[in-house]
Amino acid sequence: MDVAALRTFVTVAETGQFQAAADELGISQQAASKRIAALERHIEATLLVRTSRGSRLSLDGQVFLPHAKKVLAAIEQAERAVRPGSRPLRADVLNRRIAPAQAVYRFYRSHPGTDLDVVTLSAENAAQAAHAVIEGIVDASFRALPADQVPAGIRAERLLDAPLELLVGPGHPLANASWVRPADLAGHRIWIPGIRPDTEWSAFYQALSKAFDLSIDALGPHFGDEALMDALADSASLATLVGSGDRYLWPRTHDLRRIPLHGPTPVYPHMLLSRSGDQHPVLTALRDHLRTTGPRTPQDVWTPDWVDR
Template identity: 85%
Template sequence: MDVAALRTFVAVAETGQFQAAADELGISQQAVSKRIAALERHIKVTLLVRTSRGSQLSLDGQVFLPHAKKVLAAVEQAEQAVRPGSRPLRVDVLNRRISPAQVVYRFYRSHPGAELDAVTLSQENAAQAAQAVLDGTVDASFRALPTDQVPAGISAERLLDTPLELLVGPRHPLADVSRVSPADLGGHRIWIPGIRPSTEWAAFYQALSEAFGLSIDALGPNFGDEALMDTLADSASLATLVGSEDRYLWPQTHDLRRIPLHDPTPVYPHVLLFRSGDQHPVLTALRDHLRTTDPPSPHDVWAPDWVTR
């Protein structure tokens, strides 16, 4: 059933005049007549009877009118449910411990009225996350998507560069240094269990390894963050890499050390993916927040050359 025809029928029923309904809807009187005729053909009854004073409802029209109003009310509710700003913004932060989750939380703290949901998708790679944004599963996602893989209909804005840090136990040879260059990590075993092939973080660490001659070990099952922290605390040789804003917890007795990398400073480039033309007000506010509050990038930034600029 044509919703425009239903709306036209209700307008004529309420105004009693085809011309008045046309003026209200911003269409011609001829268009009103065509819509009413098409509606009557569709339901096979006469809804309106023309009189010298205008138009009045037939008996069938009187029965039909309240149902038509209910249909239009349901259509309005459906439209309202997906209008920008009428529902929470759904943002995929990949992992609740890493930098995107922290900046989304800070955004919420500074915009307490913002309606948003921070979620973690099960998609393994950036291309799947971008498709989830296109499909409407989420409104936005933080991923390191290569420039040549940004699909049509998706905007990609690099808004969050997270400097990497070395995380080691107290007996590691580098435990007491204040900063370290990536090139100085050659010969040290960097353990990042759970890197999955064909993911953007696998591509990132591969590029990092090749650029600085690093040995990044992804072998072994990933038993979780706590098991990784326990292993680092007991080892005199293992190290891992974390983001400077990543939130990991460990017992005080572990005495783990976070050591910034510099000369150059490798950054993990979190790119915000969202549907092109999306006017959700919370998305606009989040992008503005990231542009204005993200700390200045170090002067010696390194990132893979394939990432979105």
């Protein structure tokens, strides 16, 4: 059914005149008449009867009018639901503890009342997350995606670099260091449980291991972050790596130490993925917020070769 013809019928019914309806719709009277004639042919019923004073609804037109109004109202509601700014921005933050989630949270705190829906996709890797953005499952996602793998239709912006820190228990040999070099970690066991093959973070840590001759593994089951904190607190040799913006909590008695890495500073390059041309006002505001409030990137940065600098 032609929506324009349906809207013309409702307008003629409300104004009582073809010319008045045509003026309201910004079309000619002849175009309005053609639309009504096509609509009547489609439903095989006469809806309007012309009179010397204009037009009036036939009996069929009286029955049809409330249904036509409901259809137009539903169409308007559907259009409004996807109009930029008329629905929440749906953002994938990968993990609610790490830097992207904390950055989005700070954005929300600084923009109270923002219509925002924060999710963690079940996507296995950056390519799948980008596909979810293209399909409209989410409006944006934070992932580390090589420039040559950014699919058509995706805008990828490196807006959130997360410098890495060493996290150790109080008995670790490096526990009292104010900072350490990545090369100083050679020979120490670095455990990062939960790394899945064929993911961008797996590729990142493989490149980091190769660049600085580190021993990084994900051996054994991952019982959650709390279990990892317990293991670190009880070990004099175990360490892990976290982002400087990641939020982890542990009992005070664990006395864990977060130690910055410098010389160079490895950073995890979170990129904001969104659909090309997406004009959602919350996305625009989030992008501006990240540009102006993000942590200052150190001068001596290390990233894998596949990261677009």
